[in-house]
Amino acid sequence: MLDRIPLEAFRVYDAACRFMxxxxxxxxxxxxxxxxxxxxxxxxxxxxTKLFTRRGRNLALTPQGERxxxxxxxxxxxxxxxxEPFRGGGSETISIAASGxxxxxxxAKRLKDFDNGNPSVSVRLLxxxxxxxxxxxxxDLVILYSTGEHLRWNLTPLMKEVLLPVAxxxxxxxxxxxPVAISPDEIARLDLIDYERFNAHWISFxxxxxxxxxxxxxxxxxRLSFSTYALAVDAALRGDGVTLxxxxxxxxxxxxxxxxxxxxxxxxxxxGYHLGMPRYRSLTPGAARLHQHLLSGL
Amino acid sequence: MLDRIPLEAFRVYDAACRFMxxxxxxxxxxxxxxxxxxxxxxxxxxxxTKLFTRRGRNLALTPQGERxxxxxxxxxxxxxxxxEPFRGGGSETISIAASGxxxxxxxAKRLKDFDNGNPSVSVRLLxxxxxxxxxxxxxDLVILYSTGEHLRWNLTPLMKEVLLPVAxxxxxxxxxxxPVAISPDEIARLDLIDYERFNAHWISFxxxxxxxxxxxxxxxxxRLSFSTYALAVDAALRGDGVTLxxxxxxxxxxxxxxxxxxxxxxxxxxxGYHLGMPRYRSLTPGAARLHQHLLSGL
DNA sequence: TTATTTGATGATCTGAGATCATGGAGGAGA
DNA sequence: TCTCCTCCATGATCTCAGATCATCAAATAA
Numbered sequence: 006m007l008d009r010i011p012l013e014a015f016r017v018y019d020a021a022c023r024f025m026x027x028x029x030x031x032x033x034x035x036x037x038x039x040x041x042x043x044x045x046x047x048x049x050x051x052x053x054t055k056l057f058t059r060r061g062r063n064l065a066l067t068p069q070g071e072r073x074x075x076x077x078x079x080x081x082x083x084x085x086x087x088x089e090p091f092r093g094g095g096s097e098t099i100s101i102a103a104s105g106x107x108x109x110x111x112x113a114k115r116l117k118d119f120d121n122g123n124p125s126v127s128v129r130l131l132x133x134x135x136x137x138x139x140x141x142x143x144x145d146l147v148i149l150y151s152t153g154e155h156l157r158w159n160l161t162p163l164m165k166e167v168l169l170p171v172a173x174x175x176x177x178x179x180x181x182x183x184p185v186a187i188s189p190d191e192i193a194r195l196d197l198i199d200y201e202r203f204n205a206h207w208i209s210f211x212x213x214x215x216x217x218x219x220x221x222x223x224x225x226x227x228r229l230s231f232s233t234y235a236l237a238v239d240a241a242l243r244g245d246g247v248t249l250x251x252x253x254x255x256x257x258x259x260x261x262x263x264x265x266x267x268x269x270x271x272x273x274x275x276x277g278y279h280l281g282m283p284r285y286r287s288l289t290p291g292a293a294r295l296h297q298h299l300l301s302g303l
Numbered sequence: 304m305l306d307r308i309p310l311e312a313f314r315v316y317d318a319a320c321r322f323m324x325x326x327x328x329x330x331x332x333x334x335x336x337x338x339x340x341x342x343x344x345x346x347x348x349x350x351x352t353k354l355f356t357r358r359g360r361n362l363a364l365t366p367q368g369e370r371x372x373x374x375x376x377x378x379x380x381x382x383x384x385x386x387e388p389f390r391g392g393g394s395e396t397i398s399i400a401a402s403g404x405x406x407x408x409x410x411a412k413r414l415k416d417f418d419n420g421n422p423s424v425s426v427r428l429l430x431x432x433x434x435x436x437x438x439x440x441x442x443d444l445v446i447l448y449s450t451g452e453h454l455r456w457n458l459t460p461l462m463k464e465v466l467l468p469v470a471x472x473x474x475x476x477x478x479x480x481x482p483v484a485i486s487p488d489e490i491a492r493l494d495l496i497d498y499e500r501f502n503a504h505w506i507s508f509x510x511x512x513x514x515x516x517x518x519x520x521x522x523x524x525x526r527l528s529f530s531t532y533a534l535a536v537d538a539a540l541r542g543d544g545v546t547l548x549x550x551x552x553x554x555x556x557x558x559x560x561x562x563x564x565x566x567x568x569x570x571x572x573x574x575g576y577h578l579g580m581p582r583y584r585s586l587t588p589g590a591a592r593l594h595q596h597l598l599s600g601l
Numbered sequence: 602t603t604a605t606t607t608g609a610t611g612a613t614c615t616g617a618g619a620t621c622a623t624g625g626a627g628g629a630g631a
Numbered sequence: 632t633c634t635c636c637t638c639c640a641t642g643a644t645c646t647c648a649g650a651t652c653a654t655c656a657a658a659t660a661a
Contacts, residue, residue, distance in 0.1 A: 006390060007383040008332075011648085012310035015382070028607060040650055042608060047649095052389040058584065061658045062607040065584040069388060072398075072441050076385035080378055084313070085305040087374035090367060091350040092304060100370070143373050145366050286356060286363040309617085326638060338619055340639060345618095359627045360638040 010051050015077045017044040018056070022074040025064050099292045102131040102139050103148040106234035107278055110254040111163075112148065112299075119298045126291040140281075145292040146299075147281040150207075158281030161300060164253025165277040168213055171255065171264040175244040187268045189214065190221045196246035199227035200237040210249050213272055238264075253278065308349050313375045315342040316354070320372040323362050397590045400429040400437050401446040404532035405576055408552040409461075410446065410597075417596045424589040438579075443590040444597075445579040448505075456579030459598060462551025463575040466511055469553065469562040473542040485566045487512065488519045494544035497525035498535040508547050511570055536562075551576065 020030035020041075027041040034041070049056050056070035066074060090098065103112050108130060116128050133139060139147060142157060153160055170192050177184055180195065199210050208216075211225040229240060238255060241248040242263055250264065252271070258264040280299055282288055288296060318328035318339075325339040332339070347354050354368035364372060388396065401410050406428060414426050431437060437445060440455060451458050468490050475482055478493065497508050506514075509523040527538060536553060539546040540561055548562065550569070556562040578597055580586055586594060 006386045007379065008314075010386075012314055012382075013649090016306075016310055026607075027609095036649085037651060038608070039610080039652080042610085043649075046609085052386070054389055059608070061656090063658080064608085066440075067584065068398075068443050068581075068587055068590070071584070072388070073385060075439075075441050076381070080382050080385070081305065083374070083381075084310075084378050087371060087378070088304045088308075088350070090370070091352055100366075141373075142364075143370050283366075286365065286369075289366060292366070311618090324638075325640095334618085335620060336639070337621080337641080340641085341618075344640085357639070359625095361627085362639085 010048070014044050014048045014051075016081065017041055018048055019074070019077050019081055021045055021057075021064075022066065022070075022078070025066075027064075098129055099126060099146070099289070099295055100129045100131060100144045101146040101148070101295065102133065102141065102144045104134050104139065104150065106238075106251075106254055107148050107150075109235040110238065111278075115299060119295055122298075123291065123294060126294070128295065142283060145283075145289065146296060149279050149281050150276060151279050152276055153279060155279075155281060155284075157284050159284050160279035160281050163278045163280050163299070164251075166274045167252040168208055168249050168272045168274065169252060169270070170213075170247050170267045171241060171250040171259070172247045172267055173242055173244045174262065174265060176241075176246065177265060177267075179244070182267070184265050184267050185269070189217055189219070189268060189270055190223065192247060192267055193221040193223045193225055196229070197225065197227040198229045198237050198240050198246040198248040200234045200248075208249070208272065208274055213249055216272055217270055308346070312342050312346045312349075314379065315339055316346055317372070317375050317379055319343055319355075319362075320364065320368075320376070323364075325362075396427055397424060397444070397587070397593055398427045398429060398442045399444040399446070399593065400431065400439065400442045402432050402437065402448065403430055404536075404549075404552060405446050405448075406430040407533035408536065409576075413597060417593055420596075421589065421592060424592070426593065440581060443581075443586065444594060447577050447579050448574060449577050450574055451577060453577075453579060453582075455582050457582050458577035458579050461576045461578050461597070462549075464572045465550040466506055466547050466570045466572065467550060467568070468511075468545050468565045469539060469548040469557070470545045470565055471540055471542045472560065472563060474539075474544065475563060475565075477542070480565070482563050482565050483567070487515055487517070487566060487568055488521065490545060490565055491519040491521045491523060494527070495523065495525040496527045496535050496538050496544045496546040498532045498546075506547070506570065506572055511547055514570055515568055 017030065017034060017036075017040075020033050021027055024030045024033065027045070028038040031038045031041045045057065052073075054069050055067050056073065058065045058067060101112075101116075112130065116130060119126075119128065131138065131144065139149060140155070140158065141147075147158060148163065149155065149158065149160065150166075151160060153162060172182075172184075172195075176182075182191075182195075193214060197210050210227055214220050214225050229237075229246060234251075234254075237248045238250065238258070240246065241250075242258065247267060250259075252259070255264055259266065280296065282292075282296055315328065315332060315334075315338075318331050319325055322328045322331065325343070326336040329336045329339045343355065352367050353365050354371065356363045356365060399410075399414075407430075410428065414428060417426065429436065429442065437447060438453070438456065439445075445456060446461065447453065447456065447458065448464075449458060451460060470480075470482075470493075474480075480489075491512060495508050508525055512518050512523050527535075527544060532549075532552075535546045536548065536556070538544065539548075540556065545565060548557075550557070553562055557564065578594065580590075580594055
């Protein structure tokens with residue numbers, strides 16, 4: 006239905022509704038009162054409904070008119086806001102998307118470093134676990150959990166996914182564990198911490214055990230489950246149990262000793278995190294610098 | 304900035320982005336490829352930014368172009384959806400707004416009765432506790448918690464707010480209470496159930512006690528607190544404790560004996576629930592019928 | 602009562618947006 | 632490699648949706 010209505014009519018309608026006065030609406034829009042009257046009349050014809058009631062020179066909106074007015078106003082405000090980035094003189098803004106875990110455990114501190122060295126560039130981090138939002142071409146850069154192939158993004162590996170059970174030193178002491186010699190069977194009997202998987206390819210604790218050379222016979226039942234990977238890691242850091250860590254995301258915690266690997270079994274999944282730049286368009290200078298920054302130190 | 308850009312340009316831009324082909328965009332919009340080219344060029348001039356990069360006959364969106372495209376698409380979809388009510392042949396739809404408690408305890412069953420007698424009218428109940436949404440003129444009718452005065456709504460009283468402590472018969476038996484003779488001091492020592500107040504004028508349990516002729520000296524500390532009034536009433540019905548009931552909203556429960564009044568103290572707050580019709584526009588036939596229906600039986 | 606303002610409308614005007622024709626560039630197919 | 636086709640850009644020209652002008656009737660303000 007919208008294709009048969011000139012969009013400009015909604016601007017006229019909006020002004021008419023805001024002022025409840027066609028003459029003032031016309032002055033606001035720099036057209037005559039007669040033009041406003043025509044446009045409103047034409048819009049009512051096209052919609053098949055009266056939007057205003059007229060009593061002499063008094064206007065009132067019909068219920069449908071009122072509802073449409075609110076939506077039209079919201080539309081114009083949204084569109085006006087959408088043009089903000091085109092106002093002259095603003096600094097460059099880069100948009101990068103990453104999942105919650107990557108954002109929290111890996112990316113945020115690197116963006117901080119980038120920020121310090123690039124004061125004229127603003128960075129907008131979109132943190133989401135929705136695959137479609139992650140890969141949206143509205144972003145300048147993305148970090149995707151992938152095998153390395155993507156139709157619309159050129160991907161560069163950041164870190165392979167290597168999954169290993171980890172726990173805090175406190176938890177290890179409390180349960181008198183030998184972190185080096187501990188067997189998968191022993192790990193399976195501990196308090197396990199899992200998290201939601203938004204990507205069908207993500208490996209749960211149960212699947213991790215299942216893929217071992219000699220899987221434990223015990224039923225794997227995690228005691229705690231969190232909505233995000235970062236929350237699960239936080240719980241492990243607190244000493245609440247054993248979680249499954251992705252080596253690249255918890256590198257700092259392993260290096261500092263805040264988390265310790267349990268046993269010697271690691272699983273390479275064939276997946277990993279990749280930094281993506283758009284395949285069919287070039288990067289802005291600031292986005293190119295961020296891309297370079299994130300790849301350095303690997 | 305939007306006032307200097309013809310809105311129709313966004314429709315052309317949207318089509319160009321969807322097809323990434325000015326010729327096809329033109330065919331879709333029933334204009335020539337040259338017209339599309341001109342409109343895009345003019346839009347880029349007005350925004351001061353390239354939206355597309357051209358390499359030979361290949362188009363690609365710039366990052367800003369991509370972001371704008373998403374917003375323009377969202378805008379047009381929203382506007383298209385806003386016109387749904389104007390499509391021919393639909394039945395009449397009435398919109399009524401009421402708070403959660405009124406919706407749940409009073410209004411829902413009355414709308415059901417109205418529905419049964421008016422099959423050609425659809426009713427849309429907006430349940431919200433936000434005062435601005437409640438009083439929005441986008442609604443055909445509203446039920447407002449008020450003293451009876453409002454600038455934009457003509458209010459008719461539905462029920463006065465009379466607050467009284469109530470509990471279930473089970474709870475009363477279990478605590479060997481005398482519901483008639485029980486004193487406020489004794490009530491204050493029971494398990495009290497309270498709920499969130501979205502309106503500054505709502506009376507909490509503590510305030511109810513404070514306004515008694517001889518307020519109890521004990522500190523009022525409700526054991527349970529719920530996010531909605533209806534949840535609090537449900538808890539009282541289950542026998543979880545004593546809640547503060549508004550007599551009009553729990554009339555059915557009092558009549559059936561599912562809830563019983565404790566003591567003889569009641570507080571009239573000067574507020575009440577009122578049915579509002581718009582002050583400055585007339586009701587549709589269906590809305591007028593619903594208005595009449597809600598006032599009947601009082 | 603008079604003056605002013607507002608919305609509606611018949612008659613007429615007009616310029617933003619459209620088309621036409623053409624050129625250059627790139628891709629597909631033979 | 633050549634030919635044909637499709638696409639985007641652009642100079643010249645056209646056109647009709649949207650605008651104005653002038654006027655009337657009705658309502659409000661002074």
